Amino acid sequence: MRTEELINKYSDRLTENDMDALSIILKNKNIIGSLNSKEISDFVYTSPAGLTRLAKKLNFNGFTEFKYFLKNDVEKSKDIAPNHMEILVNDMNDTLKLMKQTNLRPLVTAIHDANRVYVYGTGWGEKRAAELLARNFLAYDKPLFLIPSYTELLWVLNDITENDLLFIISFSGENKNLVKSLKKIRLKNVPYISITPLSNNTLSSSATYNLYYSNTNLNISDVPGTEYNYFSPLELVADALFRYYMDTYSK
Known part of the structure; x- marks a missing residue:
């Protein structure tokens, strides 16, 4: 399952602040794996405890597990040719939501x-x-x-x-x-x-x-x-x- 699909699956558990944090995380998946929890929490305007709560809403035991999932998602996506029209539609829809x-x-x-x-x-x-x-x-x-x-x-x-x-x-x-x-x-x-x-x-x-x-x-x-x-x-x-x-x- 891709990260976006996971978020959609548990969207009823997520607040607007959760979605804002996840939007930043999704746009920066490639670098998240190299950052520690404090650096990531500063990056998405929350706290390490907030990251843990967010990960649990997505059915992970903690943020470390979610971070490992993100890293695997990035590796898998490298083998998938991007659909540039879909990227444009997603960016426009995400901007309208913002x-x-x-x-x-x-x-x-x-x-x-x-x-x-x-x-x-x-x-x-x-x-x-x-x-x-x-x-x-x-x-x-x-x-x-x-x-x-x-x-x-x-x-x-x-x-x-x-x-x-x-x-x-x-x-x-x-x-x-x-x-x-x-x-x-x-x-x-x-x-x-x-x-x-x-x-x-x-x-x-x-x-x-x-x-x-x-x-x-x-x-x-x-x-x-x-x-x-x-x-x-x-x-x-x-x-x-x-x-x-x-x-x-x-x-």
């Missing part, structure tokens, strides 16, 4: 009430999502100011105030320049919305508001260190947030 679990009212209220709203994306895919956000909100008479690069982000941080709002979209949430900028953002008490994949990262851990999406890296190349990240679920988050804004602030 959006539905998020209380979006405070986010759209912050957007509506802010004097100025800025949007910064760290890379190509993130900038596309930023442009989509700006385009959608422009149609609703709520202009969002696109920040084209890190240099311009530094300019904005000189003048931004606690009455403004900043979107930061990042794949890793660990960009070195970005982490430095977060210190200035916190010092100025500027509220910001982070949009990242569902993971434990510096950007989301200190954000005022968080939005997450599900993302599965595609193993296209055998060259070590080569990543192929695709951003359809991220753009789904941008679209869904705007639609919720429209539902909340109907013209």
